[in-house]
Amino acid sequence: xxxxxxxxxxxxxxxxxxxxCFNIGSAVPxxxxxxxxxxxxxxFLLYSPNPxxxxxxxxxxxxxxxxxxRDSTDQLASPKPNFEQKRCDLFKGKWVRAPRESSYYxxxxxxxxxxxxxCFKQGREDRDFLNWKWKPDACxxxxxNPKTFLHIVRGKKWAFIGDSVARxxxxxFVCLLSQExxxxxxxxDSEDRYRKWHFPKSDFTVMSIWSRFLIVGEExxxxxxxxxxxxxxxxxxxxxxxxxxxxxxxxxxxxxxWFFRAMYLHEADNVIGCxxxxxxxxxxxxxxxxxxxAFRGVFNFLNNCQNCKKKTLVFARxxxxxxxxGGVWNTGGYCNKTGPMSEAEVDWTSFxxxxxxxxxxxxxxGTRQGDNRYEVVDVTRAMMMRPDGHPGEHWGNKWMRGYxxxxxxCMPGPVDFWSELLLALLLQRHPSSDS
Numbered sequence: 001x002x003x004x005x006x007x008x009x010x011x012x013x014x015x016x017x018x019x020x021c022f023n024i025g026s027a028v029p030x031x032x033x034x035x036x037x038x039x040x041x042x043x044f045l046l047y048s049p050n051p052x053x054x055x056x057x058x059x060x061x062x063x064x065x066x067x068x069x070r071d072s073t074d075q076l077a078s079p080k081p082n083f084e085q086k087r088c089d090l091f092k093g094k095w096v097r098a099p100r101e102s103s104y105y106x107x108x109x110x111x112x113x114x115x116x117x118x119c120f121k122q123g124r125e126d127r128d129f130l131n132w133k134w135k136p137d138a139c140x141x142x143x144x145n146p147k148t149f150l151h152i153v154r155g156k157k158w159a160f161i162g163d164s165v166a167r168x169x170x171x172x173f174v175c176l177l178s179q180e181x182x183x184x185x186x187x188x189d190s191e192d193r194y195r196k197w198h199f200p201k202s203d204f205t206v207m208s209i210w211s212r213f214l215i216v217g218e219e220x221x222x223x224x225x226x227x228x229x230x231x232x233x234x235x236x237x238x239x240x241x242x243x244x245x246x247x248x249x250x251x252x253x254x255x256x257x258w259f260f261r262a263m264y265l266h267e268a269d270n271v272i273g274c275x276x277x278x279x280x281x282x283x284x285x286x287x288x289x290x291x292x293x294a295f296r297g298v299f300n301f302l303n304n305c306q307n308c309k310k311k312t313l314v315f316a317r318x319x320x321x322x323x324x325x326g327g328v329w330n331t332g333g334y335c336n337k338t339g340p341m342s343e344a345e346v347d348w349t350s351f352x353x354x355x356x357x358x359x360x361x362x363x364x365x366g367t368r369q370g371d372n373r374y375e376v377v378d379v380t381r382a383m384m385m386r387p388d389g390h391p392g393e394h395w396g397n398k399w400m401r402g403y404x405x406x407x408x409x410c411m412p413g414p415v416d417f418w419s420e421l422l423l424a425l426l427l428q429r430h431p432s433s434d435s
Contacts, residue, residue, distance in 0.1 A: 088139035091378035110175035115396030119410035146180035156249035246307035254317035299366025321352035323387035335406035356380035389414035
């Protein structure tokens with residue numbers, strides 16, 4: 001018996017010779033016949049238009065003038081669309097020194113920067129923290145191109161859904177796009193939680209929808225005032241955003257910072273546990289469990305939202321950690337670094353990284369349907385390296401003077417890179433829009 005390692009070509013030749021030559025009666029006819037068979041097979045190998053097709057896994061090189069035709073055919077015949085193919089991991093990399101793009105906005109060129117994020121206007125003097133660019137390990141992340149972005153989203157509706165950090169992202173996003181087209185603010189509530197902008201030339205609408213927990217969370221009140229204890233309903237998503245999503249083309253959903261509070265978790269009107277409560281006969285869960293249940297509720301809603309499935313592309317942004325040192329908001333916490341940290345300096349056992357992992361697990365769990373209407377924007381690794389990007393003591397909420405903001409992000413600042421990721425993900429779905 002032949003070895004299992006025998007090649008297809010060797011087996012083909014051996015079988016052909018044996019079948020055609022075994023019963024030849026004399027040596028001369030035997031040799032002549034075998035020579036004839038071998039000659040015919042050699043002729044086939046030399047002049048076949050694709051002789052290597054007999055040998056598996058061999059590349060076929062086409063002339064340059066036909067390569068483009070082959071590439072186009074492969075794309076059409078591919079069982080998966082372009083954005084499903086193996087892609088560079090945009091989220092694993094490092095910050096490298098690079099001058100900030102001159103086409104990006106400044107604190108003077110964008111008039112819509114909130115006072116609390118306008119760090120230079122509030123007195124921040126160091127500007128070197130702007131001169132860093134995120135570099136993925138295996139590829140390049142292109143700079144944000146507002147013209148390309150507006151071309152892709154022409155006539156569409158886009159929302160940032162989440163807490164005040166989600167609104168921070170929207171503010172940065174609007175400033176980046178405003179360098180190409182001037183937006184018109186068409187709505188703003190009194191607490192600056194809900195905002196809506198319209199780019200008239202592109203007929204593109206951007207809004208922020210404030211949702212502390214993404215699920216229903218009701219603050220308990222005593223004598224008419226909140227006491228910072230919340231009843232969380234893990235089987236009910238916040239209708240403020242759920243009622244809007246079916247009308248959206250794109251949504252960026254995020255959360256996490258409000259979960260560091262005392263919470264009672266309800267399901268089907270029953271208390272199933274709590275966070276920071278330490279009550280008898282009530283299971284005391286950690287923060288990451290509550291965040292997990294919230295994200296699970298989000299994906300359960302989206303996966304069962306028939307109208308959403310028709311068109312809405314959902315981006316799930318991971319947790320962007322704060323960088324308080326020596327305390328927090330009201331206990332003397334500060335953040336005064338002026339440059340990024342290396343990967344070796346970051347504590348990857350921290351609770352922030354655990355929250356990110358919970359979100360990624362729920363993203364994977366919730367998107368297994370494979371209908372290609374989800375993307376993840378994993379900013380946690382990059383932002384854990386940027387303790388220098390917060391307003392710190394340079395922020396504009398006068399009633400909070402004396403406190404440092406080490407949660408939100410200066411504008412301009414590292415938060416602008418989040419929109420570079422959005423553009424990269426969109427270009428993977430719309431490669432012809434790259435300019």
